[in-house]
Amino acid sequence: MKQKTISPVHSTEYLKLRDVTISFDTPSGIFTAVKNINLTVARGEIASIIGHSGCGKSTILNAIGGLVTPSAGEMVLGGVKIDEPGPDRGIVFQHYSLLPWLTVYQNIFEAVDSVCKDKTKKEKAELVESFLMKVRLWDHRDKRPAQISGGMKQRVAVARAFAIHPEVLLLDEPFGALDALTKASLHEELVELLQMDNQTDTVVIVTHDIEEAIFLSDKIVVMTNGPEATVGEIIQVPIPRPRDKREIVHLKEYVEVHDRLLYLLMDAFAAQRRPAA
Amino acid sequence: MKDEAVIKQSWPMSRLRQFTLSTVLNRMRDFVKSVAFSLTGFCILLVIWSLISGISAGSLPGPARTLRVFGQLLSHPFYDNGPNDKGVGIQLITSIGRVFVGFGLGSVVAIPAGMLIGASPEFKKMFYPLVQLLRPVSPLAWFPLGLAVFKSAGSATIFVIFITSLWPTLINTAFGVASVPDDHRNLARAFAFSKRKYLTKILIPYSLPYILTGLRLSVGVAWLVIVAGEMLSGGIGIGFFVWDSWNALSLERVMSAILLIGLVGLLLDRGFDLIARRFSYE
Numbered sequence: 439m440k441q442k443t444i445s446p447v448h449s450t451e452y453l454k455l456r457d458v459t460i461s462f463d464t465p466s467g468i469f470t471a472v473k474n475i476n477l478t479v480a481r482g483e484i485a486s487i488i489g490h491s492g493c494g495k496s497t498i499l500n501a502i503g504g505l506v507t508p509s510a511g512e513m514v515l516g517g518v519k520i521d522e523p524g525p526d527r528g529i530v531f532q533h534y535s536l537l538p539w540l541t542v543y544q545n546i547f548e549a550v551d552s553v554c555k556d557k558t559k560k561e562k563a564e565l566v567e568s569f570l571m572k573v574r575l576w577d578h579r580d581k582r583p584a585q586i587s588g589g590m591k592q593r594v595a596v597a598r599a600f601a602i603h604p605e606v607l608l609l610d611e612p613f614g615a616l617d618a619l620t621k622a623s624l625h626e627e628l629v630e631l632l633q634m635d636n637q638t639d640t641v642v643i644v645t646h647d648i649e650e651a652i653f654l655s656d657k658i659v660v661m662t663n664g665p666e667a668t669v670g671e672i673i674q675v676p677i678p679r680p681r682d683k684r685e686i687v688h689l690k691e692y693v694e695v696h697d698r699l700l701y702l703l704m705d706a707f708a709a710q711r712r713p714a715a
Numbered sequence: 716m717k718d719e720a721v722i723k724q725s726w727p728m729s730r731l732r733q734f735t736l737s738t739v740l741n742r743m744r745d746f747v748k749s750v751a752f753s754l755t756g757f758c759i760l761l762v763i764w765s766l767i768s769g770i771s772a773g774s775l776p777g778p779a780r781t782l783r784v785f786g787q788l789l790s791h792p793f794y795d796n797g798p799n800d801k802g803v804g805i806q807l808i809t810s811i812g813r814v815f816v817g818f819g820l821g822s823v824v825a826i827p828a829g830m831l832i833g834a835s836p837e838f839k840k841m842f843y844p845l846v847q848l849l850r851p852v853s854p855l856a857w858f859p860l861g862l863a864v865f866k867s868a869g870s871a872t873i874f875v876i877f878i879t880s881l882w883p884t885l886i887n888t889a890f891g892v893a894s895v896p897d898d899h900r901n902l903a904r905a906f907a908f909s910k911r912k913y914l915t916k917i918l919i920p921y922s923l924p925y926i927l928t929g930l931r932l933s934v935g936v937a938w939l940v941i942v943a944g945e946m947l948s949g950g951i952g953i954g955f956f957v958w959d960s961w962n963a964l965s966l967e968r969v970m971s972a973i974l975l976i977g978l979v980g981l982l983l984d985r986g987f988d989l990i991a992r993r994f995s996y997e
Contacts, residue, residue, distance in 0.1 A: 500901075503905060504904075504905075505901050505904060505905065522904075523904045523905045523906075523907065524907075525907060527905075529901075529905045531898060531901065531902065531905075533898055535898045535899070535901070535902045537899070537902070537916065537917065537920070538996045539920040539921075539996040540916070540920075548906075548908075548912065548916055549906040551912075552906050552907050552908050552909060552912055553906055553907055582996065584996070598906075602906065
């Protein structure tokens, strides 16, 4: 594991959500997606938010990203209140969000160009090149998103998020649309990227995949069902990182966390229905 | 990577498959088939046309007489015997020129206006009712205004085409700009795109297909309207040619002009379709 100097004030509460409630004004009234979310993520920690679809997990991620403003509560990152998107957070969107008229290279370059304003054009180009190399897409740099596979698109999106050197990486169901084999190799690639990078170390992942959550994260936040979803339980994953996908499945800790998650998602928060108002 | 390997292997294979003998033969057969169907359609038209011509005892010229006159017209398309006797080529080119000037000016106004209306709800509230009020008006109703302002029938015709070309382009541009997906907007916010970058890397590329559709519709309507406009303005142009031929009691020339107008319209449409395909990114 890499060693980092972490400022003691923010070490355990680097990212903090306190009583966050997010509601939307809809034509049929106010819809409360998530309510009273309390969550802390330490610097260097990887946290997963897991839950059924419609539990508002993406909404929480968008709020951390500064794209959605909470109706109540407070969000703090590194001691600073979050109220807009910023270059300290790199987002990997659910549907890749690559611009279809730009090439793979341009998709990353435009993000770098816009965030790293103080760099020269040459430095930006080098940055883009190095990240395209890291995700092994250099040979595909002149292709457009429609010409590459889903896994490759997601690697472009991941490279783009890393390339702006954020402190926090926000991943919104990043591998949900991919087949199991592609998913597994992308998991390992993500872990490698995190180890290589000396800036980005804190990660929040939204997922509905139990194995993915356990393999990647230190802490798993299980959501209750929506609407008005909230944090149901927070489970620590007591397995040191980096982990080996083939080995951890045999560990007692893995099985325990897996069983607990399965129980929570299949039983405790599964059939939960709010009575009609 | 696994997915790359799959692509590398399957690509050349599918390429090869495209060029086997049987696919080439299949394609040729499909092509011949579709040409045969088109020809059948034309033949049916010719038969009906001949029948009607026969029933009308020759007051409507039949296909043979029309095609003879059509041939004569095309054999000297650019002769010029003074103001009231010019070749059909000169008439067509004048009309096409007017359409492009009017359409060009209209597009220069309609694209930015459409972008503003699409991007800003305030602008939309301010100007969209106006657009909806003026759009259903036949562009020919503007002809007298054009005459009053420009004191020239030719300029007034161009003005009519200018008005004609505004609406489809403006409405399609506004629609395209307003429908930029949230994903793209969020991307621009998350990566702190400047206004300029948002405009050049997201808004314009995204709405370009919509703008091109608007332009294609505009040029189509402009070509429809120019004929009527030149019937009003007189002097020169394919519309004037149609009216002049009717006054000279030559329905053969009128029918020939209809054929030519249709052909030019088709070419304009195909041309814009090609441009639109060139800029489609899917």
